[in-house]
Every structure is written in structure tokens, then in C-alpha cells.
Amino acid sequence: MSQLLEMKNITKIFPGVKALDKVNLNLRSGKTHILLGENGAGKSTLIKVLSGAHQPESGEIYINGEKAVIASPSDAFKYGISVIYQEFQLAPNLTIYENIFLGRELTNSFNFINKRKSIVKTKEMMDFVGLDITPGTLVKDLTIAEKQMVEITKALVFDSDIIVFDEPTATLTDKETKRLFEIIHQLEKEGIGIIYISHRLEEFKEVGEKCTILRDGKYIDTVELKETSKAELVNLMTGRKINRDKKRCDICSPDKIVLKVENLNYKDKVKGVSFHLCEKEILGVSGLVGAGRTELVKTLIGEYSKDSGKTYLNNQEIEFKSPADAIKNNLFYLSEDRKDEGLFLGHSIRNNITISSLKRVTNKGVLKRKHEEQICDDLIKNLNIKTPNMHTEALTLSGGNQQKVVIAKGLCRQAQIYIFDEPTRGIDVGAKEEIYEIMDQLIQDGSSIIMISSDLPELLRISDRIMVMADGSLVDTFKNTKNLSQQKILSAAVGGGKK
Amino acid sequence: MSTLDNTKTMNGGFLANDKTVLDYLSDYGIYLGFLIIFAIFSVVSSSFFTVSNVSNIIIQSSIIAIIAIGQTVVILTEGIDLSVGSIAAFISIALGIMMVDLGIAVPLALFLSIVMGAIIGLINGFVISYGKVPAFITTLGMMSIARGGALAINGGRPVSMLPRSFGVISSASVFGIPIFIIYVAVFYTLMYFLLTKHKLGRYIYAIGDNSEASRLSGIKVKAVKTSAYIFSGLFAAMGGIMLTARLNYASPTSGSGFELDAIAAVVIGGTALSGGQGSILGTLVGALILGTLRNGLSILNVPGFYQQIIIGVVIIVAVFFDKMKRD
Numbered sequence: 001m002s003q004l005l006e007m008k009n010i011t012k013i014f015p016g017v018k019a020l021d022k023v024n025l026n027l028r029s030g031k032t033h034i035l036l037g038e039n040g041a042g043k044s045t046l047i048k049v050l051s052g053a054h055q056p057e058s059g060e061i062y063i064n065g066e067k068a069v070i071a072s073p074s075d076a077f078k079y080g081i082s083v084i085y086q087e088f089q090l091a092p093n094l095t096i097y098e099n100i101f102l103g104r105e106l107t108n109s110f111n112f113i114n115k116r117k118s119i120v121k122t123k124e125m126m127d128f129v130g131l132d133i134t135p136g137t138l139v140k141d142l143t144i145a146e147k148q149m150v151e152i153t154k155a156l157v158f159d160s161d162i163i164v165f166d167e168p169t170a171t172l173t174d175k176e177t178k179r180l181f182e183i184i185h186q187l188e189k190e191g192i193g194i195i196y197i198s199h200r201l202e203e204f205k206e207v208g209e210k211c212t213i214l215r216d217g218k219y220i221d222t223v224e225l226k227e228t229s230k231a232e233l234v235n236l237m238t239g240r241k242i243n244r245d246k247k248r249c250d251i252c253s254p255d256k257i258v259l260k261v262e263n264l265n266y267k268d269k270v271k272g273v274s275f276h277l278c279e280k281e282i283l284g285v286s287g288l289v290g291a292g293r294t295e296l297v298k299t300l301i302g303e304y305s306k307d308s309g310k311t312y313l314n315n316q317e318i319e320f321k322s323p324a325d326a327i328k329n330n331l332f333y334l335s336e337d338r339k340d341e342g343l344f345l346g347h348s349i350r351n352n353i354t355i356s357s358l359k360r361v362t363n364k365g366v367l368k369r370k371h372e373e374q375i376c377d378d379l380i381k382n383l384n385i386k387t388p389n390m391h392t393e394a395l396t397l398s399g400g401n402q403q404k405v406v407i408a409k410g411l412c413r414q415a416q417i418y419i420f421d422e423p424t425r426g427i428d429v430g431a432k433e434e435i436y437e438i439m440d441q442l443i444q445d446g447s448s449i450i451m452i453s454s455d456l457p458e459l460l461r462i463s464d465r466i467m468v469m470a471d472g473s474l475v476d477t478f479k480n481t482k483n484l485s486q487q488k489i490l491s492a493a494v495g496g497g498k499k
Numbered sequence: 500m501s502t503l504d505n506t507k508t509m510n511g512g513f514l515a516n517d518k519t520v521l522d523y524l525s526d527y528g529i530y531l532g533f534l535i536i537f538a539i540f541s542v543v544s545s546s547f548f549t550v551s552n553v554s555n556i557i558i559q560s561s562i563i564a565i566i567a568i569g570q571t572v573v574i575l576t577e578g579i580d581l582s583v584g585s586i587a588a589f590i591s592i593a594l595g596i597m598m599v600d601l602g603i604a605v606p607l608a609l610f611l612s613i614v615m616g617a618i619i620g621l622i623n624g625f626v627i628s629y630g631k632v633p634a635f636i637t638t639l640g641m642m643s644i645a646r647g648g649a650l651a652i653n654g655g656r657p658v659s660m661l662p663r664s665f666g667v668i669s670s671a672s673v674f675g676i677p678i679f680i681i682y683v684a685v686f687y688t689l690m691y692f693l694l695t696k697h698k699l700g701r702y703i704y705a706i707g708d709n710s711e712a713s714r715l716s717g718i719k720v721k722a723v724k725t726s727a728y729i730f731s732g733l734f735a736a737m738g739g740i741m742l743t744a745r746l747n748y749a750s751p752t753s754g755s756g757f758e759l760d761a762i763a764a765v766v767i768g769g770t771a772l773s774g775g776q777g778s779i780l781g782t783l784v785g786a787l788i789l790g791t792l793r794n795g796l797s798i799l800n801v802p803g804f805y806q807q808i809i810i811g812v813v814i815i816v817a818v819f820f821d822k823m824k825r826d
Contacts, residue, residue, distance in 0.1 A: 324718065341711045341715050342715070343712060347708055355718070356717045358702075365698045367697065
């Protein structure tokens with residue numbers, strides 16, 4: 001396999017900003033190379049350099065080992081480079097074949113357009129990508145996926161060697177995405193090199209082998225996807241690293257136990273569960289939906305009244321008759337259902353944050369407004385909640401920010417033990433990272449955390465121990481050592497665990 | 500990245516402050532509506548906008564206004580109290596019997612009346628919160644029980660010949676301001692303070708918005724909800740006392756329909772029946788709108804039947820605009 005494309009030390013400076021700082025990218029023919037980075041990382045700028053839209057201040061581009069000068073988009077076309085942008089470059093009122101040959105029409109003598117030849121060539125490549133409609137169809141009548149295939153067809157008609165996909169799956173359905181991946185694999189077989197830009201971590205491994213990561217215009221690394229976990233990719237992409245001691249799986253010892261639960265039972269939902277939690281520990285709770293994880297913690301905090309079982313908090317036996325009891329004793333539960341059980345959607349962020357801690361901000365029951373607003377202000381800043389101000393209604397915030405408001409409510413209470421129930425469900429990668437950081441900060445400040453999550457990589461990344469539930473029972477508890485794998489947890493969760 | 504966030508925040512802040520005239524109109528629509536109604540009557544009738552008539556309107560509205568305070572608290576918790584009119588009547592008769600038949604001193608009789616009202620409210624709240632009987636059903640039942648009680652304890656007869664000293668409750672004035680107006684001012688101020696500046700007020704709004712989240716946030720939802728009905732019973736008793744003093748006799752059939760007037764004042768005032776949203780000052784304006792309409796339409800000699808129709812329309816229109824604002 002030959003080196004198809006080599007971009008070396010590409011630097012591009014816009015007034016005041018170094019958009020690209022010595023970025024490298026190598027692409028082999030017949031391979032798909034992922035280009036990964038957050039918004040503003042420089043992915044698009046790099047592609048614009050490749051397609052001739054931008055001229056780099058320094059750096060070299062080699063194509064098939066020879067130095068190439070790409071001074072304009074038509075130069076890029078000559079070098080066989082096609083870019084399929086998110087916004088398609090198609091004229092809606094022209095037919096498919098007219099679009100494909102737009103500006104490069106096939107002509108007879110006297111410059112008459114050779115319609116028949118255009119249609120035949122178009123049809124040939126449409127068959128290759130499996131686009132089963134007539135080339136005479138107007139583009140405006142096509143679905144988004146079909147338009148994308150037209151763009152691919154166009155690249156093929158002109159024998160492109162390098163095809164760049166810019167966030168190709170952003171607007172596709174799952175089925176269409178699958179079809180696109182099939183086409184990409186077909187293109188690979190033809191020896192075409194593909195650059196695939198995306199930040200959808202889930203889909204990478206299906207298409208690419210290598211991945212180059214950019215951050216803030218800088219080249220970070222090129223990694224083999226097979227050897228890199230999703231968490232590592234996120235770390236490379238965001239540059240934030242959870243500062244966890246690798247040996248933390250041994251953090252728990254009998255003298256550090258802060259919470260001990262013995263033989264907890266609630267109807268047929270929670271069956272004789274015993275576990276403990278240590279100081280500064282993150283205890284992950286895994287299990288399939290319906291395994292009784294939420295029921296377990298809701299029984300623990302007194303939301304459901306237990307049938308039997310004992311709870312010890314800091315070595316003292318204690319009974320939580322209601323969530324209010326649990327909170328009073330510094331055990332705070334953050335529900336998985338932020339809309340129905342977490343937030344006061346119609347009320348301000350301020351009211352949401354302090355509702356569990358009004359003692360902190362009142363004097364004999366009377367609210368101290370300045371004090372309350374100061375606390376909220378600090379939490380909003382600390383948690384990076386994006387809102388115009390603290391008087392905004394919670395319902396106007398995005399999911400990630402709503403989740404942060406729920407967490408702020410818990411933090412405001414300054415509890416000893418936090419129970420997070422699916423804290424990162426349905427929120428974007430950046431907000432997830434921020435939430436992990438908050439949890440990390442909490443344990444550094446001396447709190448302990450029980451974290452229910454259905455996201456195994458997440459649990460493996462931040463838990464010190466992981467307990468697995470199935471059908472209301474505790475199946476197994478694992479120390480989160482290097483040997484612990486998703487498979488091991490999953491097989492325990494489906495009932496195949498050792499016991 | 501941080502500069503980007505700042506611009507976002509600033510922009511958001513700008514947008515939040517960038518309310519249109521329409522936004523302000525809908526925010527304060529109820530007050531504006533009140534002024535419009537007031538202005539129309541003032542223009543149409545020369546005897547409407549006089550010191551004595553305006554003070555008359557407030558006095559006429561004051562009993563409903565006082566009862567509606569408790570109703571507001573209950574409705575903020577996503578509840579309803581249909582029993583307030585009957586409680587007022589029961590307290591009225593009980594007060595009369597205590598003062599006339601039992602010869603209990605007026606101040607003590609007043610105190611016991613208010614305690615009784617609070618206890619009836621406590622029973623409502625207890626059955627609703629702990630017995631989990633819907634508020635509508637519980638208070639519908641209590642409406643019948645209290646009315647029946649009012650009729651039963653004195654064989655359906657009114658109590659008259661009340662002690663002269665009791666009349667001070669309605670006839671006194673402070674610096675020339677009729678005492679009923681003072682009651683309204685004092686209790687609305689107190690409850691405004693409680694609902695907006697006190698922990699309990701925050702909890703009342705919270706459980707109305709989301710009772711499940713409230714419980715998980717550590718609020719004792721049942722206790723707070725019960726307290727709302729205690730307020731309602733207490734203010735209903737106060738209304739009963741005021742009514743008795745004003746009429747100078749206690750009738751077991753008085754106060755019927757007060758519950759609907761109180762609910763009307765609350766909803767006209769912009770408090771949502773779904774709880775968690777609204778204000779006590781809105782309720783005051785709601786009560787004043789009802790009083791102003793009755794007073795003004797009477798001055799204009801609009802027959803009582805048509806007055807009812809007009810008031811019904813006003814209730815629906817007020818809630819219609821309120822909904823529009825929220826959506």
C-alpha cells in the first residue's frame with residue numbers, strides 16, 4: 001500500500017488566530033482515515049487547505065510521493081481530490097447527471113452537450129454506489145441520503161483518488177448510515193483513500209483504522225483505532241484528563257467504610273442486597289434495565305419503604321424514612337429522570353439550586369437573598385452552566401445544562417455521599433466530561449459517590465469498584481483493575497457471573 | 500473558548516432583558532385589565548370614582564380577598580379547597596353561639612374561631628396528604644360537612660343580638676381608613692412576605708411545580724401540603740368572622756358560593772390551577788376586579804343576572820390570556 005497523501009507541518013494563520021499549527025496527516029490508498037476534533041479544532045481548515053480553498057503559510061503536501069501545489073479548487077480537482085461537504089454543492093433544479101457534469105460538461109463538436117454520454121457515465125457510477133433511480137431525476141426531489149450519493153457518484157465519475165467526507169452521517173438515519181459505510185468499504189476496495197471527519201465516536205471503528213486528532217488547531221496524535229478506547233479518544237480530543245490514581249481500586253478498606261447496607265429488601269424489586277461504600281470512593285452500579293438499580297437506591301434513601309434491611313452511616317445504624325431524612329444525614333440522591341424527578345422546570349435556576357439547602361440561605365426561615373444569589377453565582381460558574389442569568393427558568397436550558405443544575409442542587413447541599421443515577425444520559429460529550437470532572441472534584445473534597453450507569457465504558461473509566469445487579473439481586477462486585485472488561489461485567493449482568 | 504462562552508452569556512442576558520412591549524403587557528396584563536375596567540366605570544358613571552365608593556369596593560371585596568389568600572396557597576400546591584364558604588358559615592355560627600349562648604368573651608371567642616378554622620383545614624390537609632384522597636373530593640365532602648354542621652349546631656337558626664363590642668371588628672377605622680381595608684393590607688403583606696421571602700413559600704411553589712422532585716429534594720411534601728390547607732381554613736374562618744361582624748348576625752346559610760368567588764379571584768389573578776406559578780398580589784387584584792365589576796355594574800343598574808354573565812366571561816377571558824402568555 002502506497003502513501004497516497006502526506007500533509008506535513010501545515011500551518012495556517014488567520015488574522016490573530018493560528019488555525020492550524022504544524023498539522024500532519026497521512027493517508028494510504030484503500031484506507032479510511034478519521035479526522036477527529038471538537039468544533040473549532042481546525043478540521044475544516046485543514047480540509048480547505050487540501051481542497052485549495054485556503055493557502056497554508058507553511059507546510060508541504062505530497063501526493064503519491066510527489067510534491068503538490070494546490071493553489072485553487074481546480075488544482076485539487078486535477079489531483080483527484082473530492083470533498084463532500086455537509087452542505088451539498090448541488091443545484092436543486094438540475095437533474096442528477098447535469099449536476100455531476102456541472103461546469104465540466106461532456107461535449108460533442110461545436111460544444112453541444114453530449115447528453116447520452118453524460119447519462120451513461122452517471123448511470124454507471126450510480127450503479128456502483130447502488131443509487132437506483134434514473135439520472136434524469138431532479139436533485140430537489142432526492143432525499144438527503146440520495147443527494148449524498150450523488151456527491152459520491154460525482155467524485156467517482158471524475159476518478160477521484162481521495163474523497164473527503166465532512167460529517168457525512170450527521171443528517172442520516174441509522175439505515176442510511178449503514179449503507180454509507182458499505183459504500184465506503186467498496187470505495188476502499190477500489191483503492192480510494194478516504195478522509196472521514198466526524199466527532200461521533202460510536203461509528204468510527206466501523207469505518208476507519210487510523211485516527212488523527214486535532215485540538216485548538218494543533219496536531220495531537222495519530223492513533224490506531226483498534227488499540228484506543230473511546231475514553232482515550234475523548235481525552236485526546238478534549239484535552240481534559242480525569243486526574244485519577246490508577247491504584248484507586250484498592251481505596252476501600254474496612255476502616256474507611258462510610259455507608260454499609262445489609263440485606264436490603266423491597267418487594268420483589270430489591271432482594272437481599274448488601275454492599276458498602278468507602279470514603280472518597282466511586283462505586284459504580286451496573287446492570288440491565290430493570291435490574292433494580294434505581295429501586296435499590298430509592299429504597300436506601302427511604303423513597304420506597306423497605307421490607308427489611310439495615311443501613312449504617314459512618315458506623316451508626318440509621319433509618320431513612322424519607323428522602324428528607326437521607327438528605328438531612330448528608331446522603332443526596334440525584335434522579336435519573338431530571339425532568340420529572342429532578343427539576344422544577346417552571347422555576348428559576350436559583351430556586352432549583354437552593355431548594356434542598358434553604359437552611360444555608362435562610363435566617364429563621366427568612367431567605368437571605370444576597371447570600372443565596374452569591375452561592376448560586378458560584379455554582380453556576382463552577383459547573384459552567386450556560387445561562388443568561390440565575391433567574392432563567394430551568395426549562396429553557398439544554399439537557400446538559402439542566403443536568404448540571406440538578407447536580408448544582410446536590411452540590412449546594414454539601415453532602416457526604418452522592419448517588420448519581422445515570423448522570424450523563426442524553427447529554428453531549430463535552431458536558432459529560434465536565435460532569436466527570438465535578439465527580440472527581442467531589443471525591444477529592446472528601447465525598448463518596450454511588451454512580452448508577454448503563455454506560456459501561458463510563459463506569460470502567462471512573463469507578464473504583466463496580467457492583468453488578470440482575471433481577472433485584474447483587475450478582476457480583478468487581479474491583480476496577482486493568483483486567484476488568486466490559487464483557488466480564490456484561491456476562492455478570494445477564495446472569496452468567498461467578499457467585 | 501472562554502471568550503465564546505462570554506459572548507454567549509452576554510447575548511443571552513441581552514435577549515432576556517430585551518422584552519417587547521407585549522411581554523410586559525402580558526406580564527402585568529391583570530393589573531392593566533383592572534385599570535381599564537376601573538377607567539371605563541369612572542368615565543361612564545360620575546358616582547363611581549369617589550373616595551367613598553372606592554373604599555366601598557375594597558370593603559365589599561375584602562371578605563373574598565381574605566378567603567382567597569388561603570385559596571391561593573392551596574392552588575399553588577396544585578390543590579383546591581371547595582370548603583371555604585361552608586367553613587366561613589360554620590365559624591360564623593360557632594362564633595355567634597360562643598359569644599351569645601355560651602357567654603365567652605369576644606377576644607377568646609375570636610381566637611377559638613380562628614383555631615377551629617385552622618383545625619378544619621388541618622383535617623382537610625391530613626386527609627388529602629396522608630389519606631391520599633384527591634383534594635377536590637376531600638374538600639367537596641368538607642363543604643357539605645361544614646355546611647351541615649353550621650345548620651345542625653343551632654337547628655338551622657341564625658344567631659343575632661351579638662355583643663356590641665364585637666361590632667368593632669367591622670366598624671373600627673385606623674386614621675380614617677376602614678378596618679376591613681387594614682385587614683386586607685396587613686394579611687396580604689404578611690402572606691406576600693411568606694410566599695416570596697420565606698422557606699415555606701419556596702416549598703409551596705416547589706411542590707406545586709413538581710411534587711416528586713420536591714420529595715427527592717428533601718422537602719416534606721405532605722407536611723407542606725397540609726400547611727396549605729391550614730392556611731385556607733384559617734383565612735376562611737377569618738372571612739367568616741368578618742362576614743358575621745359586617746352583617747351583625749350569624750347565619751348558617753351565609754358564605755355559599757364564596758369558594759367559587761375565591762377560586763375565581765385566584766385564577767383571574769394569574770395563578771395556575773396546575774400549581775407552582777402565580778402570585779398573591781395577583782389574587783388581590785383578582786378579588787378587586789370581581790368587586791369592581793359587581794359595584795360598577797350595580798351603579799349602572801345592570802340587572803344581577805347579567806352581572807353574573809359578565810363576571811363569567813371575565814373569568815374565562817382572564818385565564819385565556821394567561822394561558823396565551825405561558826405558551
